[in-house]
Amino acid sequence: MGLVFRVDGMGDVRAFRVEDPGRLLSAEHREIVGGWTSDVYFAKTRDVLRRLGRLDAEVTAEVFAREGGVFCGLEEVRRLLVSVGADAQVEALWEGEEFEPREVVMRIRGRYGEFGLHETTILGILSSSSGWATAARRCVEAAGGLPVLCFGARHVHPSCAPVMERSALVGGCSDASCILGAKLMGREPRGTIPHAAILIAGDTLRLAEAYGEVLPPGEGLSVLVDTFKDEAEESLRLAEALKERLTAVRLDTPGERGGVTPELVREVRYRLSMAGYGHVTVFVSGGLNPDRIRVLAEAGAGGFGVGSYIAHGTPRDMTMDLKEVDRRPVAKRGRLPGLTPTDRLKRVI
Known part of the structure; x- marks a missing residue:
């Protein structure tokens, strides 16, 4: 048996068979909306309450988290409830608002x-989204306006990468590199050329010149400078060749070479400014967290690219109580x- 639109009870669960064993393992939109990512005990609950004539009892459910954070996931929960046709009244915090431990963040009556x-799905959406938004907010706070x-x-499974990056934008990030994540927020994705492009081109300046020719209108020219040469040397080489066209140099020095240190940021910033290229921002990425962001900002960094700290943000443990x-x-x-x-x-609904 294939997938019916919605799980209505254990009969559907027992009858279901995976039709395509070679499919990707992530859930599709119709599977999430249909209840197939729910815990099985909610399917059992439908059968029991139907037997008792209580499946349509009017209830009010409250959702709270065991620790504080930044609320996110409301829009996806709203879309879920609309998609399943729930005639429910929903109250919630706005996305991006901070909440305290055990504070009610959402209330559903219907x-x-x-x-x-869909309790499993609702809690999962809010838990992960709020965890990512919270991690992003802490980085943004540490950056002090940068x-x-x-x-x-x-750093995450591709099925949830857009959700994660959308959550990061809710948390305060200025931009996101995931194409779908940015587009879902009505934004354009942002990011520089990777080391792979420079390695294939064989020279950072050669790559930068070609990159500048194909950039979309209005997007600044930001180039990695740690691929072949000393970062300060490569930064000056690019600045002297590209002049005003160069908007930023990106430091992503690997741990094998000591990583991006405050001393390195300070030197690159100093040498660029001394040579008359104060307009060139020193952008930093690679294993950043709030503590490192604060130190590197003090050293002269003008922007940050954060990956694993946000992607690995601890989910907020959400609970739903009737x-x-x-x-x-x-x-x-x-x-x-x-x-x-x-x-x-x-x-909100």
Whole structure:
């Protein structure tokens, strides 16, 4: 049996067979919307509540996180609920707002049968998205107003790379390199030419000149300078040849060569400025975190590309509790019955 549109109970789960064993392992849009990424006990719950005549009970669910962070994932949850046809009322924080540990970040009121199957998916969306947005925010705060670009797509599974980079933009990153992630936010993706291009060209200046000729209008010319020569030497060589066309040099020195240090940033910045190229920004990437960003900013870095720190941002452990059934206060042991007092939630659906 192939995939039906939506899981309605355990009969669908038992009957389902994977039709294409060679498919990619990530879930498709219709599989997520259909409930196939849900935990199986929610399919069992549908059968049990249907037997009891309670599948369509009106409930109010609250979502909270065990630690604070930056809220993200609301738009995807909204699209999910619209896609499954849930006639639910939803209140939530705005994306990008900070939240405290155990603070309610979302409240959903509606018939349980219309959204209960998707508890797993809703929590997963909010947990991962908020974790990535929080990591991005900490980098942006450390940069003190300097631009932070997200280069994290290579550090996560491609199925969630666009979600991660969108979350980074919500967290405050100025740009994202993942094409789909940026486009989903109505933005243009940004990023420089990789070392591979320079190695194939055989010379950094030769590559930079060709790069400048094919750049989209309005995009600055930023070039890696750690491929073949000393970074300060290569930076001056490019600046002298390209003049005002060169907008930034990027330092991505590998750990095998000591990485990008404050001393290196300070020297490159000093030599460029002394030679009359103060307009050229020293952009830094490679294993950055908030602590390193602060130090490198003080040394003269003018922008940062962050990958693994954002991509590996710790998910916020989200929990969904039913707090009302048929408008009556309820709660499991250890939790207080009824709606949690808050004045921060806004009606979003």
